[in-house]
Amino acid sequence: MPILVVDVMPKAELLDPQGKAVHGALSRLGHAAVSGVRVGKRFEITIDEVTPEVIDDVTTVAGEILSNSVIEDVVSVREADAR
């Protein structure tokens, strides 16, 4: 069945403590090439079929339910590559 992928990330202008912690850990472990980390969420939503209505519905859900619009942005809603 088709899968829609919804990516949600903390807003760029906000601190991301979880990302900061991961970045700190990577720095201490010697991964000097990494200069920043942000951690967000990835939802894989299995749907019955891909229609414009379903994509609209999932896009609405992404903005209203899957993300907290005060602190997060929906980066993308897209169909997953076949796998």
Add this chain to the structure above:
Amino acid sequence: MPILVVDVMPKAELLDPQGKAVHGALSRLGHAAVSGVRVGKRFEITIDEVTPEVIDDVTTVAGEILSNSVIEDVVSVREADAR
């Protein structure tokens, strides 16, 4: 600066209680087209420059530090689209 995106998802054969909870909520709210939800993580790793060594390094980090290989799979490590 370039960004590498690392996607981590719970392994397909394992239960994903968080995804189940989201799916249940969506069903109760009447989103009948959704037949399953899985919730994973998305890391945006800012790096100084894209070289094969850095990509190798981040791929190793993704498998050993960013994901718990007992319960999660690294779905992809890729360069983010310019934005």
